[in-house]
Amino acid sequence: METNQSHTTKLTINGSVYNLALLPWVSLLDVLREEIHLTGTKKGCDHGQCGACTVIADGKRILSCLTLGVMKDGSEITTIEGVADGENLHPIQKAFIECDAFQCGYCTPGQICSAIGMLKEGKANTREEVQELMSGNLCRCGANKGIIDAIMEVKKGVYHE
Amino acid sequence: MTKLPSIGKPVSRLEGRLKVTGSAKYAGEYEAADLLYGYVVNSTITKGKIAVIDTTDAKALEGVIEVFTHENRPSTAWFDFQYADMDAPPGTVFKPLKDNEIKYNGQPIALVVAETFEMARYAAIKIKVAYIEEEFETDLESNINQARDPKKGLASMLKPPPPKPKGNFEEAYQNSFVRSSGEFKHGTEHHNPMEMFATTVLYEGKNKLKIYDKTQGTINSQMYVANVFGLKMKNVQVIAPSVGGAFGSGLRPQYQLFMAVMASLHLKRNVRVTLDRAQMYTFGHRPPTLQSVKFGADENGKVNAIFHKAIGETSQFEDYVEVVVNWANMLYPAENTLLEHKLVPLDVYSPLDMRAPGGSTGMHAIEITMDDLAYRLNIDPVELRLINYSETDKSSDKKYSSKELKKCYLQAAEKFGWNKRNPEPGSMKRGNKLVGYGMATGIWDANRLLARAQAIMTSDGKVEIKSAVTDIGTGTLTIMTQIASDELGLPIDEITFSYADSAMPFAPIQGGSFTVATVGPAVKAACKALNKKLFKKAKNIQDSVLSAARFEDVIFNEGFIFLKNNPELKISVAEILEANDGKEIKTTNTSMPNPLVYGKKARAVHSAVFVEVEVDQELGIIEVKRAVTAVAAGKIINPKTAESQILGGMIWGISKTLHEERILDNRFGKYMNANLAEYHIPVHADIHELDVIFVEEEDYFVNDLGVKGIGEIGIVGMPPAIANAIFHATGKRIYDLPIHFDKLL
Numbered sequence: 030m031e032t033n034q035s036h037t038t039k040l041t042i043n044g045s046v047y048n049l050a051l052l053p054w055v056s057l058l059d060v061l062r063e064e065i066h067l068t069g070t071k072k073g074c075d076h077g078q079c080g081a082c083t084v085i086a087d088g089k090r091i092l093s094c095l096t097l098g099v100m101k102d103g104s105e106i107t108t109i110e111g112v113a114d115g116e117n118l119h120p121i122q123k124a125f126i127e128c129d130a131f132q133c134g135y136c137t138p139g140q141i142c143s144a145i146g147m148l149k150e151g152k153a154n155t156r157e158e159v160q161e162l163m164s165g166n167l168c169r170c171g172a173n174k175g176i177i178d179a180i181m182e183v184k185k186g187v188y189h190e
Numbered sequence: 191m192t193k194l195p196s197i198g199k200p201v202s203r204l205e206g207r208l209k210v211t212g213s214a215k216y217a218g219e220y221e222a223a224d225l226l227y228g229y230v231v232n233s234t235i236t237k238g239k240i241a242v243i244d245t246t247d248a249k250a251l252e253g254v255i256e257v258f259t260h261e262n263r264p265s266t267a268w269f270d271f272q273y274a275d276m277d278a279p280p281g282t283v284f285k286p287l288k289d290n291e292i293k294y295n296g297q298p299i300a301l302v303v304a305e306t307f308e309m310a311r312y313a314a315i316k317i318k319v320a321y322i323e324e325e326f327e328t329d330l331e332s333n334i335n336q337a338r339d340p341k342k343g344l345a346s347m348l349k350p351p352p353p354k355p356k357g358n359f360e361e362a363y364q365n366s367f368v369r370s371s372g373e374f375k376h377g378t379e380h381h382n383p384m385e386m387f388a389t390t391v392l393y394e395g396k397n398k399l400k401i402y403d404k405t406q407g408t409i410n411s412q413m414y415v416a417n418v419f420g421l422k423m424k425n426v427q428v429i430a431p432s433v434g435g436a437f438g439s440g441l442r443p444q445y446q447l448f449m450a451v452m453a454s455l456h457l458k459r460n461v462r463v464t465l466d467r468a469q470m471y472t473f474g475h476r477p478p479t480l481q482s483v484k485f486g487a488d489e490n491g492k493v494n495a496i497f498h499k500a501i502g503e504t505s506q507f508e509d510y511v512e513v514v515v516n517w518a519n520m521l522y523p524a525e526n527t528l529l530e531h532k533l534v535p536l537d538v539y540s541p542l543d544m545r546a547p548g549g550s551t552g553m554h555a556i557e558i559t560m561d562d563l564a565y566r567l568n569i570d571p572v573e574l575r576l577i578n579y580s581e582t583d584k585s586s587d588k589k590y591s592s593k594e595l596k597k598c599y600l601q602a603a604e605k606f607g608w609n610k611r612n613p614e615p616g617s618m619k620r621g622n623k624l625v626g627y628g629m630a631t632g633i634w635d636a637n638r639l640l641a642r643a644q645a646i647m648t649s650d651g652k653v654e655i656k657s658a659v660t661d662i663g664t665g666t667l668t669i670m671t672q673i674a675s676d677e678l679g680l681p682i683d684e685i686t687f688s689y690a691d692s693a694m695p696f697a698p699i700q701g702g703s704f705t706v707a708t709v710g711p712a713v714k715a716a717c718k719a720l721n722k723k724l725f726k727k728a729k730n731i732q733d734s735v736l737s738a739a740r741f742e743d744v745i746f747n748e749g750f751i752f753l754k755n756n757p758e759l760k761i762s763v764a765e766i767l768e769a770n771d772g773k774e775i776k777t778t779n780t781s782m783p784n785p786l787v788y789g790k791k792a793r794a795v796h797s798a799v800f801v802e803v804e805v806d807q808e809l810g811i812i813e814v815k816r817a818v819t820a821v822a823a824g825k826i827i828n829p830k831t832a833e834s835q836i837l838g839g840m841i842w843g844i845s846k847t848l849h850e851e852r853i854l855d856n857r858f859g860k861y862m863n864a865n866l867a868e869y870h871i872p873v874h875a876d877i878h879e880l881d882v883i884f885v886e887e888e889d890y891f892v893n894d895l896g897v898k899g900i901g902e903i904g905i906v907g908m909p910p911a912i913a914n915a916i917f918h919a920t921g922k923r924i925y926d927l928p929i930h931f932d933k934l935l
Contacts, residue, residue, distance in 0.1 A: 033252070054308050063307060068219035069212015071434070073384045074467040078866040081384055109212035118210065126206035129834045133663030134209030135384040135434030141210060157875075164873035167866060169384045169435050170663050171841030172834060173877040 038102045042067065043111025051098045058082045060098035061108060069109035069138045073167070080166030083139040083146070084108050090146025109138035112145065120188035121145055124179035127188075132170035140166045144180050156181055196672040196682060197895075200830035204668045204682070205432075205661070214432040217404040218388025218464045225390075226255055228453055228463035229310035230446065231300035231317055232472055233292045236859030237326035237537045240290040240299060240319060248313040253305040256457060257317065258449075260299070263287040264456045272417040276410045276699045277441040279540060280343030281508030286445045287452075292321065293506060294539045295328075295860045296472030301449045303461060326537040328859040330478045330503050331375070337501045337532035341509040348637065348702060349548070352515050353585045357526030362495035366486025370562040374483065374555040375926040378503075378852040378861075379476035380869065381544050385434020387444045388464040391454035398425040399454065403447055405430050406440035407699030408658045412692035414443040415451050428692040433662040437842075438543040440662065441701045444473055471852070471864035474542020477503040477510065481555040485518075491569045491577040493522045493560075499530040500552065505540040509533055512541075512548030516585060517633055518556045520794065523584035537859060543701060545842055546902035549634050550909060554927065557630035557910030562923065565613075571629050571914070572599050572608060575798075583792030591791040592889035594822035595631070598798035601883050602820035603629070606800035615921035623804040626919025632797035632907030636824070636898035637704040638711070640782035642695035645674070645716035647724065647775045651749055651763045653678055654686045655716065659697035659709045661689060664901055665831030669706055670713050672827055673895065677717035679746035687713075695778055703795070703899025706827065711893045712781035719777040721746050728761045731769045735759040783893070791891055795823040795898040799840075799907035803915040810931035813878070814844050814912060820883040821903055825896035829884065832900055836882045839904015845871050847909040851928045 035050040042065065051060060058075070061067045061084070070093055073081030077095040084093045085107040112119045121144050124130070131137040143166045153159045159180050168176060182188060208214040233240075245257040258264075266285070267273065273283035286298050300317055304310035327333050342351065363369060385404060392400040399421070405411045405428065412428040415421065433440065450463040465472075479502045486495035500514035515529040564571040579596060582589050603609075611627040612618055618625040644656040655674050661667045671687045678685065688694065697709050725744060728736050728751050736744065736751060736759065744751050751766075753759040767775070802816040819840055826832045849870040853862045863869045890896050909927060916934070917923050924933050 052306075052308065054312075059307060062219070066221055067212070068215065071216075071384070072386070072464075074866050076467065076865060076867070078467075079384065109210075113211055118207070122210040125210050126202050129203065129830050131203075131206075131209055131663075132665075132834055132838060133384065133433060133435040134205070134214050135216065135432075137209050138212045160874040160877070164875045167384065167871060167873060169382055169437070169871060170834075171838030171845075171872075171877075173841060173872070173874050174837055174880055175834065177874055177877075 036099045038099050040101055041105045043107060053097060053099050055098050056094050057096040057098045057101055058093040061093060067108050067110050071135055071138055073136065080143060081136050081139040083143040083166065085142055085146050088149065090143050109142060112141060120183045121179065123188045124182045128175045128179040128182065130175035130179040131172050136166060136168045140168065140176055196675040197827050199828065201668055201672060201682065201828055203665060203831065204671060216385050216432045216434050217390060217402045217430060218462060220390045220402045222390060222392050222460035224460060226303050226305065226457065226459050226461045227307040227310045228449055228461055229302045229314045230298045230449060230463065230465065230469060231302065231314045232469060233295060233297040233299050235292055235321045235323050236295040236328065238292050238321050238323040240292065241322050242320040243300065244318040247316040248302060251309060251313050251316065253309040254313045255303045255305065258287060258301040258453060260287045260289050264452060267418045267420060275414050275442050276407060277543065279345050279508045279510045280341040284507060286448045294537055298445050298449065301453060301463065303453050303457065326859050328536050328538055328854060329856040330480060330534055330536065333534050333536065334480065334501055336534045340511045340531065340533045345511065349511055349513050350516065352529035352531050355528045359495050359497050359526045359528035362526035363484055363486040363497065366495055367489040368563060368566045369484065369486050370559050370566060371484040372555065372559055372925045374481040376479045376551055377927065378478045378854065379544060379846065379850050380471050380852060381437045381439035382470060382866065382871065383435030383437060383439060386465045386467060386470055387446050388462065389447045389450040390462040391450045392460050393454045393458055397421050399451065401426065401428045401451065403428050403430055404433055404440060405443065406436050406660055406662055406701055408660060408690055408692040409696060410699050411443050411447060415447065418448065419451060419455060430660050430690045433660055436662045437545045438547065438701060439474060441543050441699050442474060467866060468864045471861050473539055476544035476547065477541035479514065479551050481514065483555045483559045485559045485563055487563055487567065491567050491574050493524045493578050495526045496522065496524045497528045498552065498556065501532045501534060503538060503541060504533045504535050505538055506535045508540040510541040512543065514548040514552040517549060517552050519585040520583045521631060521633055522578040523580040523582065546634060546905045549902065549906050550846065553632060553906050554909040557907065558913050558925065561914040561917065570613065572603055575599060575631055586792055588790065588792040591793050591891035592824065592887050593796060594885045594887040595796035595798065597885045598796055598820035598822050601885055602798045602800050602818045605881060605883060606818040608800060615918055620804065622807050624807055624919040626803045626805065626915040626917065628911045628913065628915025628918055629798065629800045630907040630910035630914060632799060632903050634703055634795050634903045634906055636707065636793040636795050636892050637702055638707040638783045638893055639698045639704055640780065641697045641709045641712040642778060642780045643709065643712035643716040644695050644776060644778040645720040647720060649767055649772045649774060651767060652684045653680060654688055655713055656688045656694040657697050657709055657713065658692055658694040659689050659705060660700045662700055664705065664835060665828060666705060668831060669827045670709065673710050673713050674717050677714050678721065679748060703901040706897050707893050707899055710895045710897055712779065714895060715779040715781040716777055719779045720775065723775050723777055724763060724766055725751060727766045727770055731761065731765060734761065736761055793892055795821065795900065795903045797821045797903050797907050799911040801911040801915045803912060803919055805916060805919045805934060810934035812848055812916060812929065812931065816879040818881045818883065819904060819907065820885050821900065822885040822887040823900045823903060824887050824889045824892060824898040826884045827897060832884065833882045835900045836904040837880055839902065840880055840908055841872055841877060842905040843908020844876065844912065846905065847912045847927055847929055849928060
């Protein structure tokens with residue numbers, strides 16, 4: 030079986046370089062959570078249906094559960110642990126706290142990474158467009174209003190770094 | 191020196207930073223040395239026996255440590271009662287891997303333990319199972335002839351059976367000026383918290399475990415593990431600091447806990463078992479229910495006859511009950527009632543409490559019937575509720591300890607703009623969309639149980655409060671800290687609330703909207719007792735300025751004890767601690783309702799819900815464009831987290847009404863859409879304008895904080911309000927849930 034043949038994979042995660050010997054069947058999500066112990070990225074379905082595992086890879090939001098670790102050889106990955114600038118929270122993070130944009134907090138890392146990626150895409154201008162383009166990230170607690178409020182506040186420039 | 195109280199302030203969640211930076215740890219995320227991963231194998235048949243389970247190929251794979259099945263399961267407790275948890279219904283608790291018998295589709299039948307998650311998952315598909323299949327029944331509707339009374343048990347305490355018949359329903363109904371009746375059908379729903387059930391067990395030497403578990407009750411899981419595996423309670427510590435949603439699914443220990451503990455004890459290793467999303471559909475769920483409702487009213491709209499019958503699903507091994515039919519007479523004081531609740535045992539897993547169990551089911555039928563009555567009487571739906579308003583719970587003939595529901599109707603109607611409604615169905619339009627306004631009432635219990643809490647003043651003058659209670663995202667940490675802050679007169683950042691650890695003072699499972707009303711008073715009591723201890727020590731200091739003072743004469747503020755009518759006279763906590771040789775001062779206290787008084791009044795939280803829907807005329811697509819919920823729930827400790835609780839409930843209402851639908855193929859007894867792509871919950875694009883009003887309500891009968899629960903009231907009134915709005919928009923009265931576009935075409 031090919032799966033027991035590991036591949037050397039270089040990942041830059043939150044600015045740190047990792048040279049990893051990865052088995053090809055390990056998802057990027059499990060690499061982050063189980064190999065590097067960055068458990069901020071969440072597993073909500075493992076099938077690309079919930080968005081909890083969203084990370085930013087080379088500037089784009091991706092689903093780390095539908096990505097094999099070996100596919101990202103050479104990539105720069107930002108996870109929720111790398112979003113803040115040291116002690117200084119990212120505006121989206123600040124807005125999430127202020128707008129009570131989470132309850133249990135489990136979908137939160139994915140929502141935040143997705144929001145950062147979405148804002149960078151520059152396609153969403155209105156509240157409706159933000160709602161639409163954030164709809165890949167499910168929230169079961171029903172914090173939807175707070176989440177969209179928080180993103181809109183950041184778009185308006187209420188929160189600064 | 192006056193400091194504004196913390197209670198009533200919109201304090202942002204104290205664990206907020208942890209949650210937005212990914213630092214909050216959930217059960218399946220704790221690191222452990224040489225951790226083993228367990229993967230569960232589930233039955234693919236619905237009923238029968240395992241003839242052969244061949245694990246040879248799985249075990250031969252490199253990295254696979256062990257495969258547990260019913261054939262090699264280490265021995266566990268013998269007696270049924272040892273498996274019972276705090277939320278166990280009457281019956282026989284399901285025991286994983288007990289024998290070769292299959293009771294439901296998806297039943298766990300094996301656990302693979304391997305060095306990596308991937309290998310465990312791969313090995314699971316190498317297990318060969320041959321079954322002997324038996325006939326089964328999973329369909330509620332075709333088995334209603336099996337309906338019978340539920341067995342009674344401990345659970346009946348919080349879930350009372352329907353009250354006995356009153357008056358003569360049949361006669362009163364036949365003689366009513368108007369009559370309304372309906373048959374209501376609800377499907378199964380699954381909790382689907384975003385975090386999947388997970389347990390990490392740390393093996394700490396002979397029969398001693400530290401367990402990180404996804405649960406709504408650390409002591410509930412601790413008790414279960416200790417009883418089932420014959421361990422001492424003190425050797426089982428269950429911790430659940432962050433819980434990624436639960437909504438009732440964590441009220442009972444789920445099977446990954448059993449599996450992880452079993453493997454850890456047998457292998458003497460650290461083990462983690464995490465369920466996958468499909469497996470999240472293989473345990474408790476909101477049961478499918480059939481309801482039959484008949485209301486009769488006089489010419490003034492006064493409801494005088496109420497019939498409400500519910501038939502719910504249960505498993506073959508436990509009698510799961512919920513309160514479905516008791517609510518109508520708690521709200522509407524009819525003299526003639528006939529209320530029944532029956533169960534049909536089917537070859538499924540036992541249902542389980544899911545946000546507003548029973549209430550969100552029964553109130554849907556009740557409030558649609560009220561809306562229909564309003565149309566038949568040509569009375570405004572709000573007016574009809576006011577005509578039938580009562581300060582007394584007629585079902586028990588007890589006066590409500592408080593009930594500001596009238597204000598809920600009026601304030602929500604005002605905010606919503608109910609007066610702009612043309613009552614004629616189909617009369618309001620916006621482009622090619624039909625617009626409908628609907629309203630409904632919500633009600634839920636305001637209960638309180640026993641809890642304990644500990645307060646410790648450390649040598650630096652800061653205070654730590656301890657309770658075993660969890661915070662499943664409701665805001666418990668923040669709220670308990672606020673309660674302690676006010677009682678101690680200390681700012682929030684000088685208080686640490688330590689929680690979610692079974693080694694801490696007792697708290698019941700976190701459910702039933704009773705956590706703040708149960709644990710809050712215990713925290714308050716411990717803080718007060720700590721103040722008394724401090725005061726006593728202050729008096730005993732040599733030449734104490736407070737030597738003649740009584741406890742009632744002083745206040746505690748910012749680290750000082752002041753004499754109320756002469757604030758110049760004060761003693762600092764630092765002085766007291768110094769006199770105490772720098773030793774910490776602590777107290778543990780119990781708080782519970784007074785059993786002689788508590789039952790004398792009816793206690794409930796109420797809501798009024800107003801909803802605007804748009805229905806696409808050609809496509810039948812339904813959207814909730816606006817909703818306003820006004821809630822009367824006593825004192826609101828934290829309006830920010832409280833609003834989120836109600837908004838969450840409202841979105842659950844939208845979800846229940848317009849989205850969630852499990853599809854069961856009765857030929858196989860199997861759920862066909864056990865994933866988040868096909869089992870729909872609302873996405874951001876589905877959620878529009880939502881408003882929450884908290885109506886002032888004072889009630890110190892319920893507890894000395896004046897708080898009622900708000901975890902469930904948000905959902906209760908939404909489904910009927912949406913259904914009533916759909917009727918107003920389209921003229922179509924839809925009795926079943928969920929309502930998808932096909933029902934309007």
